Amino acid sequence: MDEFENTASQPLLNTAADNARSLIIVLAIMSFLAALAILLSLSADRLGKNWQGELQRTATIQLLVSSPELAEAETQTALKSLRAALPEADISPLGTVKSRELLTPWLGNIELPEDLPLPVLISVTLDSGDTLSAPRIMTVLREEGLLAEIDDHSRWSDQIGKSARGLKAAALTILALIFGAGIAISAFATQAALSTQRDVIRVLVQVGAEDSFIAKLFIRQAGLRGLKGSFIGAVLGLLAAVILSLRNPKDTALLPDLNMNWTDSFYLVLLIIGITLICSAAAGFTTYRLLRRERRRS
């Protein structure tokens, strides 16, 4: 009798009976897409913030000099007062060569007369952190009696912010859809499992198993499948994202550069936990519902 060493219980649910593999594959595909959506939206967000931050830290001031003779003096005054007002900033005149270059896109490569009164351009770049305040710069210059126009790139910055938010909303929508599909798939799979395991359930009910005992079996099974599927999908998604980010940046001129960050994997862990919980919860609800319906029938 003692050579019979059955120390571990056999699983009560027949694991071979229902098609676990196809469920895991579907969950893996969904998690793969979800992982990509998460990683893309995170890096789009980061990229947008970087660009926006850069744009918001720089401004180009166009000094409207009263006459060509006074240009040099007024430029010096402007530089001095700006440097006094923004001691941290990098403030430098762009110079005539640069100014001419900037006009090329509009005027073409024509020879500009030497005495053409070009506006004086001054670039302002803050070191970090702060964003520029255009009104403040205008006030500083006005106090010196200087006229100027300022381009703080807010139009561009706003647009970048808008498209980053759009990308994020799209990614969140995709995630929500995937989670909804996850709930439906898990409920469906549990229904199928419940009917293939009908005989087992009937016996368990007969020997006095509580609903919670039976539900736990299905919750554990579905959770395990959710965990497997979402883990595989998330890992593949991460791999795909890493491969994308390793491409030559020139190739991705129009796509957001995937600049990955190791903290992104935290969100993938959340994704795995989320899918696992969704699968378990859907299985639990489905089991309780069917057990209750079954009881009403008898």
Place this chain on the structure above:
Amino acid sequence: MPIINPVSSPTVPPAPEAGAMVDVVRFERVGLRYGRGPEILTDVNMRLARGSFTFLTGSSGAGKSTLLKLCYLTLKQSRGLINLFESDISVMSRAEQQATKQRIGVVLQDFRLIDHLSVFENVALPLRVTGEKREAYRQDVMELLQWVGLGHVMEAMPQTLSGGEQQRAAIARAVISKPDLLIADEPTGNVDPVIGRRLLRLFSEMNRMGTTVLIATHDINLISEFSVDVMRIENGQLFSGLENGRVHG
């Protein structure tokens, strides 16, 4: 609908060892029909006192299995009152019903062994669902399997057993938790007379230790060997005694 005022009905036919004994099962004017079909059971009154041993007979299709189903809570009566362990089953919560089922061992005509579990696991099932630890019941299960002659096939899968062996496994599962009430539907249908006697000895052993036993069977020979109570279903009604239309009140 269950009848109100169930206590002390004046006409309760077979009342084995009637007296101050506690009733494990009590039926009062129970009727049952499947769906919109005819009444299979009509005004059945029945009492099983604690520690009683009762055979239930009747021709095929008379309603023996149906009556047993009512006793092990797989079927709801269409009318009348059923008390199990002195509680009205129609007002039991789901949890109470399951707790009641844990006190009832059932052996059915089709055994209902779980195909993907070994014989050992099948027999251990009633203990497992109550959350008992494996180390605590392992020895008991193995001893019982030895006793019913299945010691050599403990690890086998049910489909690889003969009909009689499957039946013994089903019986072992029904008695492993030492139930207060043991219900068996044709438990000796598939075994040779020697094994049949042996199984019945197991039942009467359990009965001597306090288990109330209710067995449905065709096997008149078997019944005549035991001096126990006999009930018979005829035309949907329950009578006491074996034959000849003798109705005991």
